[in-house]
Amino acid sequence: xxxxxxxNVTLDLRRGVIxxxxxxxLSQEQYGYSLLKNLSDLGLDVDQGTLYPLLRRLEAQxxxxxxxxxxxxxxxxxYVISAAGRKLLPKLKEEWNSIVAVMKKMLA
Amino acid sequence: MNxxxxxxxxxxxxxxxKTRADIEKEIRSAVExxxxxxxxxxxxxIDEEMTIAVLKxxxxxxxxxxxxxxxxYLIGPQLFPIFWLVTKIVFAVLTTLAVIxxxxxxxxxxxxxxxxxxxxxxxxxxxxxxxSGMMAAFGNIVLVFALIQRFATGWEFKxxxxxKDWNPRDLPDVxxxxxxxxxxxxxxxxxxxxGLIVFNFYPEYIGxxxxxxxxxxxxxxxxxxxxxxMPWINLLWGLQFALDVWLIQQRxxxxxxxxxxxxxxxxxxxxxxxxxxxxSILGLTPDVLxxxxxxxxxxxxxxxxxxxxxxxxxxxxxxxxxxxxxxxALVQMVRSQRTPVTA
Numbered sequence: 001x002x003x004x005x006x007x008n009v010t011l012d013l014r015r016g017v018i019x020x021x022x023x024x025x026l027s028q029e030q031y032g033y034s035l036l037k038n039l040s041d042l043g044l045d046v047d048q049g050t051l052y053p054l055l056r057r058l059e060a061q062x063x064x065x066x067x068x069x070x071x072x073x074x075x076x077x078x079y080v081i082s083a084a085g086r087k088l089l090p091k092l093k094e095e096w097n098s099i100v101a102v103m104k105k106m107l108a
Numbered sequence: 109m110n111x112x113x114x115x116x117x118x119x120x121x122x123x124x125x126k127t128r129a130d131i132e133k134e135i136r137s138a139v140e141x142x143x144x145x146x147x148x149x150x151x152x153x154i155d156e157e158m159t160i161a162v163l164k165x166x167x168x169x170x171x172x173x174x175x176x177x178x179x180x181y182l183i184g185p186q187l188f189p190i191f192w193l194v195t196k197i198v199f200a201v202l203t204t205l206a207v208i209x210x211x212x213x214x215x216x217x218x219x220x221x222x223x224x225x226x227x228x229x230x231x232x233x234x235x236x237x238x239x240s241g242m243m244a245a246f247g248n249i250v251l252v253f254a255l256i257q258r259f260a261t262g263w264e265f266k267x268x269x270x271x272k273d274w275n276p277r278d279l280p281d282v283x284x285x286x287x288x289x290x291x292x293x294x295x296x297x298x299x300x301x302x303g304l305i306v307f308n309f310y311p312e313y314i315g316x317x318x319x320x321x322x323x324x325x326x327x328x329x330x331x332x333x334x335x336x337x338m339p340w341i342n343l344l345w346g347l348q349f350a351l352d353v354w355l356i357q358q359r360x361x362x363x364x365x366x367x368x369x370x371x372x373x374x375x376x377x378x379x380x381x382x383x384x385x386x387x388s389i390l391g392l393t394p395d396v397l398x399x400x401x402x403x404x405x406x407x408x409x410x411x412x413x414x415x416x417x418x419x420x421x422x423x424x425x426x427x428x429x430x431x432x433x434x435x436x437a438l439v440q441m442v443r444s445q446r447t448p449v450t451a
Contacts, residue, residue, distance in 0.1 A: 032134065033141035048138055053175045056131075068133075076137050104193045 018046055018054060020092050026064060029080035055079050063088060112139055115169060123172035133175055133214050183253045191253045198245050200438050204431045205373045206238040285443045286361045293352040300349045304342065311335060315391070316401075327392055327400040334389035337379060344375045348395055361444065370437045377430025384423040390415055 025035060029047065032052055039046050058064040063085035068075050070096050109400075120132040142162045147154050166172065183191050306314065315328040351368050358365065383389050392415055397408035 029118055032138050033145070037145070046141075047167070049175045052138060052356070054136060056176070074137060074140055075133060076141070077134050 002037065003083075005108075013046060014044070014046075017044070020089075020096055021046075022051070022058065023063060023081055023085055023089050023092065026079055026085075027065075027079045030077040031076040031078050035079070058085070092100065111156065112136060115139070115163050115166075118169040119140065119173045122170065123176060127176070138163055139163065141151075142166065152250070160443070173220060177442045181257060182250070185256050187253055191249065194253075195246065195249050196438075196442075197435060198249060199242060200435045201431055202238065202245060204374055204377065204434045206234065206241075207378065257290070285440050288355045288359050290356055290359075293355050296345045297349060297352045300345050304345055304349075307338065323402075325400045325402075327396050329391050331387070331389055331393075333387040334383070334391070337383065337389075340379050340382075341377075342380065344372055347372050347375070360398050361440070363441065366437050366441045366444075370434045373433035373437065377427045377434070380423045380426035380430065384420065384427070388416065390419050423450060 021039055022035065025038055025042075030038065031047075032055060035055075036046060037049055039051075048085065055064060055066070059066050059079070063082055064079050065082045066077050066079045068077050070076075116132045119135060120128045123131055141156050142165070143159060146162060152158075167175075208232050213304070304430060311330075312328075314330055315326050317324070317326055347368065351365060351372060354363070354368075355365055361369055390412075392412060394403075394405070394408040394412045397403040397411055398405060401408075403411065
């Protein structure tokens with residue numbers, strides 16, 4: 001079987017992180033593009049095709065809330081973490097820290 | 109209509125009605141945000157070239173639309189193993205029936221006048237029916253499973269408790285599917301040799317012996333029609349005998365021995381089919397029952413009819429059993445290829 005391209009492996013690695021990254025950045029409401037820029041500025045490049053559907057899925061799961069607002073003469077959808085999302089976030093952080101600790105040991 | 113409108117509409121066209129407008133609105137908003145950002149960075153007004161670059165960056169409309177849709181299956185991964193098993197079984201049955209049909213057409217069908225007529229009949233009737241039957245069966249299986257997938261979405265095919273509470277101790281032993289059971293094949297050889305001797309050299313002794321009205325009688329069980337099949341019976345028993353000897357020598361089932369087994373079992377089924385469709389193989393006719401066993405006319409008629417039914421159903425069972433044996437051999441062949449040999 002052919003080895004998967006490096007980009008695919010990297011993408012798989014990042015995919016699991018994006019949910020945590022997104023929830024962590026939405027304590028204040030943001031619209032999709034501003035969140036995308038924000039994540040990029042912090043060093044996590046996510047493409048639109050991944051982020052926007054993810055935001056909808058997280059909202060469907062009750063972890064985010066959204067509202068349309070008219071700004072600069074055009075509508076923007078703002079997302080913010082919900083009560084359920086706030087409850088979940090510390091657990092996800094804990095899990096993440098544990099994974100990082102384990103992986104540090106493994107890769108040392 | 110501008111490029112953004114066309115782009116958004118092309119994505120929306122592939123989305124469900126329920127969420128289309130909302131997603132279209134969000135994509136439009138995101139594209140406009142990207143354009144505004146790009147315009148500030150490049151220090152120039154938004155133009156068509158910039159719009160094209162941003163849309164290309166946003167992604168192919170098909171890919172973007174797909175990212176909003178759940179994975180869709182005609183037959184999903186949960187159902188696929190059952191679908192595949194059913195398909196293999198149905199195909200094996202159809203293939204067996206086609207082989208039986210071929211055998212009957214070659215040896216028991218209407219005589220043909222020319223070779224061209226023979227080949228035409230072979231290709232148009234038997235192979236044509238076989239392939240159209242395969243296609244129809246495959247289509248129907250796919251349709252049934254697609255309907256289950258569509259309307260039974262969310263069904264749990266295993267109970268929740270079963271998912272969690274399984275016990276490794278309950279797993280079946282790893283069976284060595286290739287191991288030959290020597291005793292069974294020795295017994296089979298003994299019966300085949302006895303059968304070959306009796307049916308070929310002492311056919312006149314196969315019947316019912318007894319006393320009726322203080323007279324000794326003998327009534328042959330099998331008719332002359334049955335004995336007309338003896339060359340085929342000898343061939344099949346001979347092949348089975350050879351297979352048994354081969355297996356006892358090899359001690360393990362192999363690809364070739366399984367193919368031979370399938371051929372013998374298919375041949376048995378074909379022979380049973382020929383007997384079913386041909387003249388009666390039963391020698392106990394009403395005349396024999398009356399003359400030899402002193403039955404009354406009504407009694408002889410009734411018993412002969414009953415025996416004919418028994419023979420008929422026996423042959424049908426033999427056909428089905430032959431088909432099942434072929435399928436079993438096929439399944440074992442597949443399992444053998446998948447299962448590593450264990451000591």
